Amino acid sequence: MTTDTPLLEATGLTRSFSGHTVLHGVDLQVHHGELLSVMGPSGSGKSTLLYTISGMDTMSAGTVRFDGQELAGLNQKQLARLRLTSMGFIFQHVHLLKNLCLLDNVVLPAYLAGLAPRSDLNDRALQLMERTGVAALADRDVSEASGGQLQRIGICRALINSPTILFGDEPTGALDSTAAAEIMDILAELNADGMTLMLVTHDPRVAARTERVLYMVDGRIVGDRRQERYAGAHLDQRQTELSQWLMAGAPVRT
Numbered sequence: 001m002t003t004d005t006p007l008l009e010a011t012g013l014t015r016s017f018s019g020h021t022v023l024h025g026v027d028l029q030v031h032h033g034e035l036l037s038v039m040g041p042s043g044s045g046k047s048t049l050l051y052t053i054s055g056m057d058t059m060s061a062g063t064v065r066f067d068g069q070e071l072a073g074l075n076q077k078q079l080a081r082l083r084l085t086s087m088g089f090i091f092q093h094v095h096l097l098k099n100l101c102l103l104d105n106v107v108l109p110a111y112l113a114g115l116a117p118r119s120d121l122n123d124r125a126l127q128l129m130e131r132t133g134v135a136a137l138a139d140r141d142v143s144e145a146s147g148g149q150l151q152r153i154g155i156c157r158a159l160i161n162s163p164t165i166l167f168g169d170e171p172t173g174a175l176d177s178t179a180a181a182e183i184m185d186i187l188a189e190l191n192a193d194g195m196t197l198m199l200v201t202h203d204p205r206v207a208a209r210t211e212r213v214l215y216m217v218d219g220r221i222v223g224d225r226r227q228e229r230y231a232g233a234h235l236d237q238r239q240t241e242l243s244q245w246l247m248a249g250a251p252v253r254t
Contacts, residue, residue: 007032007165007196008053012062015045015052022048024219025062030165030198035191035229037207038200039246040216046200047169049216053198054087054167055079067164084113088158092170094150096142102153103129103138110160121160128156132186148179155186166190168199172206184209188230204246208238215250223250 008030015023022045030036038046051057053064055071064071067086071079083089096105106125111118129135132152137145145153151171158166168187172180184206191197199206207213209230215223225245230238245251 005032006030006065007034007067008198009065010053010062011064013049013052013059013064014061015048015057016060021060022219023052023060026219026221028053028214028221030196032196033191033194034196034198034212035188035210036196036198036212036214037210038198038214038216039202039204039207044216045219046216048219050167050169050198050200054089055083056089081113084109085115085161086164088161088163088166090151090154090158090166090168090171092173094154096150096153096157098142101139101141102134102145105142106153106156106160109157113161115161125156125160128159129153132156146179148175148182151175151179151183152186155183159190163195165196165198168197168201170200170202172201172203177205180206204239204242205235208235208242213242213245215246225250 006029010026010028013023013026013028014021026049038049040046048057052059055064059072066082069082074082097108100108103122103125106129107121110116110121110124126135126138129138132155134149134152134156137149142150172183175183180203187197188209199210201207211227211229213225213227214221223245225242227238
């Protein structure tokens, strides 16, 4: 369920690299409880939008407000703390530390945040791993898990500090269709529990399961589609309707 006050708001967001502008004055609001996907061709600015709006990258112009705080007003230490404690990140490649077992990889962000004793952190990590079906792998090495299992570990790591929002950059991009569907089941369950999610994806089956789809071209949002909450049926129909919207030029629909 969403509220009227945005959790995350960008106004005139611009990002340039060496004289080349990647984001052109983007305006965007993300509300509490949304399940939002961002689509567009390669080079359209999807990942740059994700990294800039989350404070992982520095904006060139404009403003970003997260939960009432303007990111430009925070120093690097404050910004890092905000990302560590209030934001979760899932990437296409999980980037786990090979010298740590899977449980320790999940616990690491919470250990760095220092929010609770290590025993409590272990308990929370195991609860998350149980919820995502990978608790039996807690003592295993990174090399002993499949791609789908590692992505579940990545989700647990992203959730360990109970973030307000979860960002995903192609979270199913390296997975086969079965594993991708399983990961989306987990993300949809998190959203149903009230978590806000913003996912960059090329996969129309992923976008079809979200409630809102942004479409980007050349650093601009050219389409904004809202659709009913996915209830576990008629995914092919939703995907077809989404494809038709994209082929029509992704007109803004509020």
